[in-house]
Amino acid sequence: MSPHADLIAPSAVPSRRAEPREGLELRTTLVATGSTGFVGRWAVERLGAIGVEGLGAAAITDVAALRKAFEAARPTAVLHLAAQSSVSASYDDPAGTVATNVQGTVSVLIALRDAGFKGRLLCVGTAEAYGSVAPDALPIREDLPPNPGNPYAVSKLAAERLALMLAPRFGFEVLVTRSFNHIGPGQDARFVVPAAARQIAGAVRGATVSVRMGDVDTTRDFLDVRDVVDAYGALLERGRAGEVYNVCSGAERSIRSVVETLAAQAGVVARIEVDTAKARPGEHRRACGDPGKLIAHTGWAPRFAIEDTLRAVLDEWRQRSHG
Numbered sequence: 165m166s167p168h169a170d171l172i173a174p175s176a177v178p179s180r181r182a183e184p185r186e187g188l189e190l191r192t193t194l195v196a197t198g199s200t201g202f203v204g205r206w207a208v209e210r211l212g213a214i215g216v217e218g219l220g221a222a223a224i225t226d227v228a229a230l231r232k233a234f235e236a237a238r239p240t241a242v243l244h245l246a247a248q249s250s251v252s253a254s255y256d257d258p259a260g261t262v263a264t265n266v267q268g269t270v271s272v273l274i275a276l277r278d279a280g281f282k283g284r285l286l287c288v289g290t291a292e293a294y295g296s297v298a299p300d301a302l303p304i305r306e307d308l309p310p311n312p313g314n315p316y317a318v319s320k321l322a323a324e325r326l327a328l329m330l331a332p333r334f335g336f337e338v339l340v341t342r343s344f345n346h347i348g349p350g351q352d353a354r355f356v357v358p359a360a361a362r363q364i365a366g367a368v369r370g371a372t373v374s375v376r377m378g379d380v381d382t383t384r385d386f387l388d389v390r391d392v393v394d395a396y397g398a399l400l401e402r403g404r405a406g407e408v409y410n411v412c413s414g415a416e417r418s419i420r421s422v423v424e425t426l427a428a429q430a431g432v433v434a435r436i437e438v439d440t441a442k443a444r445p446g447e448h449r450r451a452c453g454d455p456g457k458l459i460a461h462t463g464w465a466p467r468f469a470i471e472d473t474l475r476a477v478l479d480e481w482r483q484r485s486h487g
Contacts, residue, residue, distance in 0.1 A: 192240050192241050192400075192401075193214065193237065193238060193239045193240050193241070194207075194211055194212060194213045194214065194239065194240075194241045194242070194243060194400070195213065195214060195233075195234070195237050195239040195241075195242050195243070196208070196211075196213035196214075196242070196243040196244075196245055197224070197242070197243070197244050197245055197246035197272060198244075198245035198246030198247065199213060199245070201245060201246070201249075202348075202350050202351050202352065202389065203245050203288075203346065203389060203392065203393065204245050204246075205350060206348070206350070206389050206390060206392075206393045207243055207245065207393050207396065210390060210393045210394060210397070211243070211393060211396070211397045213243060214237065224246050224264055224268035224271060224272070225263060225264075225267050225268050225271045226271065227271045227274050227275050227278070228275075230271060230272060230275030230276075231274075231275040231278045231279050233275075234275055234276055234279035234281060235279045235280075239281065239283060240283040240284075241283050241284050241285075241286070241400045242272075242276065242281070242283065242284075242285045242286070243286050243288070243396055243400065244269065244272055244285060244286065244287045244288060244327075245288050246264070246268060246272075247264060247265050247268070247288070247320070248260065248261045248264040248265055248316070248319075249290075249316070250316065250354055251292065251314050251316045251317075252354070253316075254314055254315035254316035254319065255314065255315060258315040261315050261316055261319050262315070262319050262322075264319075265316070265319035265320055265322075265323050266319050266322045266323050266326070268323075269287065269323035269326060269327060270323075270326055270330070272285075273285075273326070273327060273330050273331060273334060274334075276334065276336060277334035277335065277336075281335075281336050282335060282336055283336055283337070284336065284337040284338070284339070284400055284405070285327070285331055285336060285337065285338045285339070286338075286339050286340075286341065286396055286399055286400050286403075287323065287324060287327040287338055287339070287340045287341075288340075288341050288343060288396070289320050289321070289323065289324040289340050289341055289342050289343065289408075290316070290317060290320045290342060290343060291304070291342045291343060291344040291345075291385070291410065291412065291451065291453055292312065292313075292314065292316060292317035292320065293310040293312050293317050293320060293321040293324070293342055294308055294310055294311060294312075294342070294451075295310070295311035295312050295313040295317065295448060296311065296313060296448035296449070297311075297448065297450065297451070299450060302416065302450060302451075302452045303385075303412075303414060303416070303452040303453055303454040304410065304451070304452065304453050304454060305410070305454045305456075305457075306342065306407075306408050306409065306410055306454075306457055313447075313448065324340045324342075324408070327340060328340060328406065328408075332406070337405035337406075338405065338406065339399050339400075339403045339404070339405060339406070339407055339408075339409065340407070340408045340409070341395075341396070341399065341408070341409050341410070341411045342408060342409070342410050342411070342453075343392060343410075343411040343412070344384070344385040344386075344387060344410065344411065344412035344413070344451065344453045345384045345385060345386045345387070345451075346386070346387050346388070346389045346391075346392040346411075347386050347387070347388065347389065347473055347474075347477060348388050348389035348390060348473055348476065348477065349476050349477055349479075349480045350389075350480070351389070351477070356377070356378075356384075356419055356422075357386070357422060357426075357474070357477055358477055358480075358481065359377070360375055360377060360422065360423045360426055361426055361474075361477045361478045361480070361481040362481045362484075362485075363375045363376065364423075364426050364427055364430050364432060364434065364478065364481075365430065365478060365481035365482045365484070365485045366481075366482075366485040367430060367432045368432075369430070369431040369432065370431060370432065371432050371433070372432065372433040372434075372435055373427070373432050373433070373434055373435065374435050374437050375423055375427075375434045375435065375436050375437065376437045376438075376439045376442075377419065377423065377436055377437070377438065377439060377442065378419075378438070378439060378442030378447075379419070379438065379447065380418065380419040380420040380423060380436055380438070381418060381419070381420055382418065382419055382447065382448070382449050382450065382451075383416045383417060383418045383419075383449070383450045383451060383452065384416075384417065384419065384451050385412045385413055385414070385415060385416060385417075385451055385452045385453045386413060386415075386417055386422070386470055386473075387411065387412055387413045387466060388466065388467075388468035388470070388472075388473040390467070390468055391413075391466040391467055391468055392411055394464065394467070395409075395411045395458060395462075395464050396411070398458075398462035398463070398464040399458070399461075399462060399464075401462070402461065402462040402463070403458075403461055403462055404461055407457075407461070409457055409458045409461070410453040410454060410455055410457065410458060411453075411455070411458060412452075412453030412454070412455050413453075413455070413466055413470075414452065414453065414454060414455050414456075415452065415470075416450065416451070416452035417470070420436065422474065423436060425470075425471065425474055426474055426477075426478055429471075429474065429475050429478055430478060430482075
């Protein structure tokens with residue numbers, strides 16, 4: 165996300181307030197930064213996150229604009245999603261990544277303090293903060309020491325630490341997530357699953373299609389974006405202040421298996437071609453999280469099978485390719 169992207173956008177407000185999910189109470193006024201992004205749009209739909217009239221395209225680092233927005237909305241809960249979330253982009257523009265993710269988070273914290281906020285803030289972080297993990301440390305628990313391996317991960321870990329440090333001093337509660345890979349309709353094609361789906365969607369059934377990917381033998385923990393958003397709602401309602409939570413499925417899957425599943429659903433044969441230009445420096449080989457703490461503290465459980473999520477992504481790209 166650009167540091168000048170909409171933070172709390174009136175365009176994201178549904179005409180009819182969405183029914184809160186996962187126990188969010190009706191009296192909760194939830195504001196989400198980054199509400200026009202991939203996850204933010206789902207937060208609007210599933211959690212009833214609202215926008216603020218008049219903020220427009222204020223910068224995430226603009227404390228005065230944020231304060232005015234928070235004063236107008238008077239939220240009782242805030243979901244902080246706004247971020248530069250691409251690892252590759254963080255190498256291209258590390259200064260911009262730090263400005264958006266670190267300075268932006270500090271600006272949100274200061275603006276909430278200045279607006280007299282006394283509610284609960286969920287600061288969304290990343291499992292990239294764990295870095296490369298030894299196989300015997302999988303699945304990853306929250307007590308594993310972070311070891312970030314790219315500028316994006318460093319920036320998000322710094323934001324996480326600052327939120328946990330400053331929010332209690334500023335008079336409100338904060339929780340932090342380390343979210344693993346989330347997927348679903350609406351995700352930018354820079355990310356691995358929609359990138360594969362886009363290449364497969366236009367192929368004729370029964371054909372062999374070349375799919376150019378990076379290293380497909382790495383593994384990741386994929387979770388449907390709707391389950392991710394429901395987890396955020398559960399944490400805002402029932403999570404414990406000051407805690408860090410993995411948001412993940414607990415299942416380890418290779419990129420290759422995801423591509424093969426998409427191809428099978430499309431009725432084509434995928435010939436995977438490795439594109440070395442897509443390889444990321446320092447990319448970790450395996451990732452799988454342990455969602456036990458999240459489940460124990462909130463009662464949350466994932467609802468969407470990965471096969472259904474992949475089919476939804478494929479259907480989206482089929483629609484795009486045909487129209």
